[in-house]
Amino acid sequence: MNQAVYASIVKSQEVGRKQLAVLIDPDRLRTQSLEALIALAEQGIDFFFIGGSLLMDEKMEECLQLLRRSVPQPLVIFPGSPLQISAQADAILLLSLISGRNPDLLIGQHVIAAPYLKASGLEIIPTGYMLIDGGVSTTAAYMSGTQPIPPEKIEIAVCTAMAGTMLGLKMLYLDAGSGAQKPVSPEMIAAVREEVEIPLITGGGIRTPEKAYTNLRAGADLLVVGNALEKDPALLIEIAAAVRAAGNI
Numbered sequence: 001m002n003q004a005v006y007a008s009i010v011k012s013q014e015v016g017r018k019q020l021a022v023l024i025d026p027d028r029l030r031t032q033s034l035e036a037l038i039a040l041a042e043q044g045i046d047f048f049f050i051g052g053s054l055l056m057d058e059k060m061e062e063c064l065q066l067l068r069r070s071v072p073q074p075l076v077i078f079p080g081s082p083l084q085i086s087a088q089a090d091a092i093l094l095l096s097l098i099s100g101r102n103p104d105l106l107i108g109q110h111v112i113a114a115p116y117l118k119a120s121g122l123e124i125i126p127t128g129y130m131l132i133d134g135g136v137s138t139t140a141a142y143m144s145g146t147q148p149i150p151p152e153k154i155e156i157a158v159c160t161a162m163a164g165t166m167l168g169l170k171m172l173y174l175d176a177g178s179g180a181q182k183p184v185s186p187e188m189i190a191a192v193r194e195e196v197e198i199p200l201i202t203g204g205g206i207r208t209p210e211k212a213y214t215n216l217r218a219g220a221d222l223l224v225v226g227n228a229l230e231k232d233p234a235l236l237i238e239i240a241a242a243v244r245a246a247g248n249i
Contacts, residue, residue, distance in 0.1 A: 005091040009199045013221045018247035023226030025052035026063035036233035041071045044240030051078035064088035082109035091123035098164045099130040100146025127171045128164030134180025134205045154191045161192045176204030178227045186218035193219025209242035216246035
């Protein structure tokens with residue numbers, strides 16, 4: 001099975017190079033905003049993540065086809081349901097919501113998706129998804145029926161991350177959720193980084209280059225930005241510069 005995307009993330013982690021992914025929700029992003037992001041794709045984007053909690057299949061296919069024609073970066077599905085699968089992408093994050101106690105999102109939906117994933121030819125990256133309270137109720141929390149980890153409960157996040165690595169997951173994704181008021185705190189990121197070695201992704205609530213820089217310097221390897229760019233695609237230039245700076249110290 002192809003492991004190009006995961007290998008790229010691991011290699012960058014090993015040399016201390018920070019990476020940036022732009023999250024595209026085809027249900028929310030206007031065509032002109034997507035075109036603006038495509039025009040800025042050379043500014044330092046490493047990956048495009050595509051997905052959404054309420055995503056319609058045809059919109060995802062249309063978005064993937066446009067991106068495939070327009071950008072050289074790998075396209076990675078960030079699924080909001082078990083059947084958000086497309087051979088148009090390069091890889092998929094096989095998410096296990098380890099911060100919650102919903103069995104459907106720990107294994108149930110994975111069982112439904114397994115035969116489709118096997119037939120898809122996609123690179124499959126088992127990823128522990130940890131939802132962190134970002135100060136507002138998010139679609140991810142509502143749709144998953146789970147409570148996010150409170151930001152002050154750093155020890156719970158650390159133990160959850162450790163358990164994920166012991167279960168054999170290949171990456172961890174700490175997410176405050178789309179539209180979060182606050183990103184995952186640097187203190188939580190640093191504490192998790194201290195205890196785990198696998199690649200660490202963080203996202204949600206990152207609206208400024210300063211927050212991007214802080215999260216990466218705390219120990220995140222890959223930063224995901226989405227909602228802020230829907231409103232201001234040009235912000236990508238500043239955030240990409242912050243990502244590069246975070247890996248150059």
